[in-house]
Amino acid sequence: xxxxxxxxxxxxxxxxxxxxxxxxxxxxxxxxxxxxxxxxxxxxxxxxxxxxxxxxxxxxxxxxxxxxxxxxxxxxxxxxxxxxxxxxxxxxxxxxxxxxxxxxxxxxxxxxxxxxxxxxxxxxxxxxxxxxxxxxxxxxxxxxxxxxxxxxxxxxxxxxxxxxxxxxxxxxxxxxxxxxxxxxxxxxxxxxxxxxxxxxxxxxxxxxxxxxxxxxxxxxxxxxxxxxxxxxxxxxxxxxxxxxxxxxxxxxxxxxxxxxxxxxxxxxxxxxxxxxxxxxxxxxxxxxxxxxxxxxxxxxxxxxxxxxxxxxxxxxxxxxxxxxxxxxxxxxxxxxxxxxxxxxxxxxxxxxxxxxxxxxxxxxxxxxxxxxxxxxxxxxxxxxxxxxxxxxxxxxxxxxxxxxxxxxxxxxxxxxxxxxxxxxxxxxxxxxxxxxxxxxxxxxxxxx
Numbered sequence: 001x002x003x004x005x006x007x008x009x010x011x012x013x014x015x016x017x018x019x020x021x022x023x024x025x026x027x028x029x030x031x032x033x034x035x036x037x038x039x040x041x042x043x044x045x046x047x048x049x050x051x052x053x054x055x056x057x058x059x060x061x062x063x064x065x066x067x068x069x070x071x072x073x074x075x076x077x078x079x080x081x082x083x084x085x086x087x088x089x090x091x092x093x094x095x096x097x098x099x100x101x102x103x104x105x106x107x108x109x110x111x112x113x114x115x116x117x118x119x120x121x122x123x124x125x126x127x128x129x130x131x132x133x134x135x136x137x138x139x140x141x142x143x144x145x146x147x148x149x150x151x152x153x154x155x156x157x158x159x160x161x162x163x164x165x166x167x168x169x170x171x172x173x174x175x176x177x178x179x180x181x182x183x184x185x186x187x188x189x190x191x192x193x194x195x196x197x198x199x200x201x202x203x204x205x206x207x208x209x210x211x212x213x214x215x216x217x218x219x220x221x222x223x224x225x226x227x228x229x230x231x232x233x234x235x236x237x238x239x240x241x242x243x244x245x246x247x248x249x250x251x252x253x254x255x256x257x258x259x260x261x262x263x264x265x266x267x268x269x270x271x272x273x274x275x276x277x278x279x280x281x282x283x284x285x286x287x288x289x290x291x292x293x294x295x296x297x298x299x300x301x302x303x304x305x306x307x308x309x310x311x312x313x314x315x316x317x318x319x320x321x322x323x324x325x326x327x328x329x330x331x332x333x334x335x336x337x338x339x340x341x342x343x344x345x346x347x348x349x350x351x352x353x354x355x356x357x358x359x360x361x362x363x364x365x366x367x368x369x370x371x372x373x374x375x376x377x378x379x380x381x382x383x384x385x386x387x388x389x390x391x392x393x394x395x396x397x398x399x400x401x402x403x404x405x406x407x408x409x410x411x412x413x414x415x416x417x418x419x420x421x422x423x424x425x426x427x428x429x430x431x432x433x434x435x436x437x438x439x440x441x442x443x444x445x446x447x448x
Contacts, residue, residue: 002198005239007373008228009406011327013202014163014286016293021170021282023297024310026073028098030301031083032058033091036340037131038138039065044094050077053105055277057127058094067129067139071096072279072299074103084337086323087330096301107275114272121189121272128271129278129341134168134232134261135324137342140268143260144189147253154190155241155259156183158199158206159225159232162325165345166295167282168262172199172206175266176213182269184218190258196241198223200231229327230404234259236373248400263344278341285311289318289348298339304346305335319354322347327405357414368407368417374400378407378417385420390428398424 035041042059046052052071060068075098082090107127114120126141134157160168172179187195197215199207201224210222225231225240235246237259244255252259263281270276279300285307286293294311304321308314322329323337324345339346368378377396384392401421408418 002225003243005236007371017166017169026299027306031338032094032301034059035091037067053103056105070277073098075099110272118189130267133263135342147258150253151258152256154195156197158262161229161232164286166284178269180218182265195220202227284345287348288350289314289316291315302339316350318348319351320349360413360415367410371406371410385424
């Protein structure tokens with residue numbers, strides 16, 4: 001059965017799964033950032049002038065929380081230098097001039113015996129550069145390995161509750177058997193007997209299709225879920241599937257759960273059965289600046305400027321570029337930025353979709369409190385953010401905010417709540433870093 005979590009909202013989903021997946025022609029040049037995961041960035045393994053093949057590993061690191069990166073085209077390395085990253089920084093990147101041959105460098109598919117070996121599966125997941133492709137980009141091999149001995153429940157996140165986004169739904173419809181095999185591999189690697197696949201009921205066609213492929217044969221149970229945002233949040237999926245709650249500051253493994261996304265499970269299948277590294281994914285392009293929504297299989301390292309051209313250009317001048325969905329996505333300031341493994345959507349919005357107002361005033365309606373799935377009090381958190389009272393922000397658990405955007409969506413005054421809480425958490429991190437530096441300096445002085 002599916003349990004319910006507290007709060008949540010019902011935005012207009014604006015989905016377009018009926019728009020078929022097209023294959024976007026790769027650009028003349030791709031820019032592959034060395035940071036496409038949470039953790040230490042990779043070190044480039046190639047230099048200017050090198051010839052590389054598609055799927056070839058071009059960046060890696062010995063850091064435990066990391067995943068290698070690979071070339072999404074074959075061609076010649078023309079630069080290894082900092083380039084704009086979706087998170088806003090300049091990140092060391094490998095720039096490849098495309099020879100349009102797509103000459104592959106595939107890994108050997110795992111043997112039948114290796115497909116039953118947790119260690120072999122885990123090693124392949126790592127070598128293929130698989131990360132959380134729902135947007136978080138946490139290295140999947142590390143996530144599974146660190147949960148061994150703690151996790152008794154594997155959950156596959158198929159909610160895809162963010163408006164506009166269609167990639168997971170289309171993956172279910174296009175590759176149901178491959179997807180179930182990928183989930184089976186993740187289940188074996190995690191060391192559990194069963195996996196639960198939570199899918200919102202608005203994807204009834206995908207639920208029926210997956211059930212027709214006998215998911216029990218792969219150790220998978222499909223769990224239809226209610227349509228409510230943020231059903232796709234990791235903590236919400238755990239509550240819905242198991243009725244367990246991740247405590248403030250805790251991790252899913254702390255309640256015996258591991259959650260991976262639909263596209264991540266499919267990437268595991270490709271890595272183990274086909275020897276493919278992660279170099280492409282289905283991305284949704286939408287927003288009123290575009291003539292019509294597009295769902296396209298897109299190579300990692302493709303610039304947003306090129307994407308806009310391939311989607312037919314702009315019918316209106318875009319005012320805001322959002323990476324991801326409109327609820328949790330981040331704003332981008334340049335079309336030079338490129339897609340990465342975690343890019344599931346790029347939204348080109350005009351001023352018609354801009355809800356911001358000048359100097360908004362809270363009317364104390366309490367609607368933000370009612371919809372918060374984490375049981376927080378956004379009204380007070382925002383008040384202490386405005387006062388820059390970091391101690392009170394900690395007291396009101398601002399760090400437990402999952403930045404789902406439900407409070408901002410429901411606020412009739414259009415208060416920039418989610419943005420404020422993101423900034424507040426950065427302020428707390430900066431204070432902690434300053435205090436740590438002072439303590440280290442004092443300890444160093446004491447040793448003299």
